[in-house]
Amino acid sequence: MFAEERQEKIAELLKEKSSIKVNELSNIFNVSESTIRRDLQEMEAKGLLTRTHGGAVEVKKTNFEPTFEEKEDKKHDEKSDIGKLAASLIEDGDTIILDSGTTTLEIAKHINAKNITVITNSIDIASELSNKEDVELIVTGGTLRKVTRAMVGYLTESSLRNFRVDKAFIGSNGISLEEGITTPNFTEAQSKKAMINVANKVFIAADSSKFNNVSFSVISPIRAVTAIITSSDLDETIIKEYQDAGVEVITKEN
Incomplete structure (x- = not known):
């Protein structure tokens, strides 16, 4: 699986779960944790997520307010x-x-x-x-x-x-x-x-x-x-x- 395809699927997972851990993604995609960290780093640079200690969370506007x-x-x-x-x-x-x-x-x-x-x-x-x-x-x-x-x-x-x-x-x-x-x-x-x-x-x-x-x-x-x-x-x-x-x-x- 190409990195772009993997990152697209990571973005989809974040929409479902709001947050996800590096070790979870490593198991899901059967790649090393260092590969996942590079994916998350690239995605954060594009504004697609926010990295956290050991994982990532979905990017949300600070003024977003659900009813x-x-x-x-x-x-x-x-x-x-x-x-x-x-x-x-x-x-x-x-x-x-x-x-x-x-x-x-x-x-x-x-x-x-x-x-x-x-x-x-x-x-x-x-x-x-x-x-x-x-x-x-x-x-x-x-x-x-x-x-x-x-x-x-x-x-x-x-x-x-x-x-x-x-x-x-x-x-x-x-x-x-x-x-x-x-x-x-x-x-x-x-x-x-x-x-x-x-x-x-x-x-x-x-x-x-x-x-x-x-x-x-x-x-x-x-x-x-x-x-x-x-x-x-x-x-x-x-x-x-x-x-x-x-x-x-x-x-x-x-």
Whole structure:
């Protein structure tokens, strides 16, 4: 197989998987890892991918933002597992913030703790919890972003500044050791920052596809979060990279 043909197939694999490792590609194409590294180097020079430690990820525009509906259909089983895992960290009597998002919505669906207070900027989470016993619900208000169904802006941030909570569960589009926690929209990033600023513990709830991605607006550096709750399909080498940097990564197997 010619290098051009192999690189074309690598690009196709990245569209399906978002990220892939050098040893996987070596096995798939039955060539040496050094050959694969040369392929990835050439593809990165052409702007077709971004190389990572031991592999590569699909190139995405930093301001790309899928709609709530598009995200809802993607990785649903993984998000459900994250939701159950995150909900298990909520204890009776807790005060928590649930950021808007498809993954945090799964947390709301699986809450079993009693006598808790939930603050949210999500109309979907508010609807989910509106009839749930043992949950005192506070909705921030703000300007509704239809693309993500999140309430954001001055009113949201002003409301959040009136509280101090035990735990905040934040969604993100990008997680990177170097660039931190990111999201495509600046205004939404400010609302997420306001949530982080009033929480004793901060958990990022995001599936594995968000790792080694970088979006336009910075929410926080990695060191500002307590832990990242993610899906069990995250590569072990990535988990080790984050743990070596002092970042706790929680998955179903943990």
